[in-house]
Amino acid sequence: MDTPSGSMAGRLGFEPGYLILESGYGKDCDEELRAAIVDLTGNAFIQGEAQEVVDGVLLWWRDGDSDLVDALVDVLAYLTENGPIWVLTPKAGRPHHVEPSDIQDAAPTAGLSQTSSFSVASDWSATRLVARRVGKR
Numbered sequence: 001m002d003t004p005s006g007s008m009a010g011r012l013g014f015e016p017g018y019l020i021l022e023s024g025y026g027k028d029c030d031e032e033l034r035a036a037i038v039d040l041t042g043n044a045f046i047q048g049e050a051q052e053v054v055d056g057v058l059l060w061w062r063d064g065d066s067d068l069v070d071a072l073v074d075v076l077a078y079l080t081e082n083g084p085i086w087v088l089t090p091k092a093g094r095p096h097h098v099e100p101s102d103i104q105d106a107a108p109t110a111g112l113s114q115t116s117s118f119s120v121a122s123d124w125s126a127t128r129l130v131a132r133r134v135g136k137r
Contacts, residue, residue, distance in 0.1 A: 009036035024060035030121035062096035072110035
C-alpha cells in the first residue's frame, strides 16, 4: 500500500494479523488512517471491552475527555507485553488539542514510557507509549 495513510499505518508498527483495540472513536477521527490500519492488519478494530489480548491500541484522546491515566490503565489490561499504545490527539490549533505535557505526565502514572511522537494525519498527532521495563532481580 503506497498511499500516505497506508504508509502511516505501517509507521505505527502494525503488521498483518495484528489485533488492534480502538478506544475513544468519534466522528472527528481520521477515517483514512483507520481504513489503512484495517487494510494492513486484515482485522476490524476491537471496540469496547476486549475478550482477547491485543497487539496494539489506538486511543483517540481530546482535551475534555475524562482522565487520561484511567483510560491508559483500562486499555493496558488488554495489551500484549510488548505492544504499543498510540495516543492520537488533535494537533496544535485544532479543537480539543491536548498539550504534549499532559501525555508525558500521565504515562508514568499508568506504568508507561513515551518513546516517540509524530504527525499521523492532517489533524492528528500520534504518541507511542510502551510498558516500562522492570529490571530483573
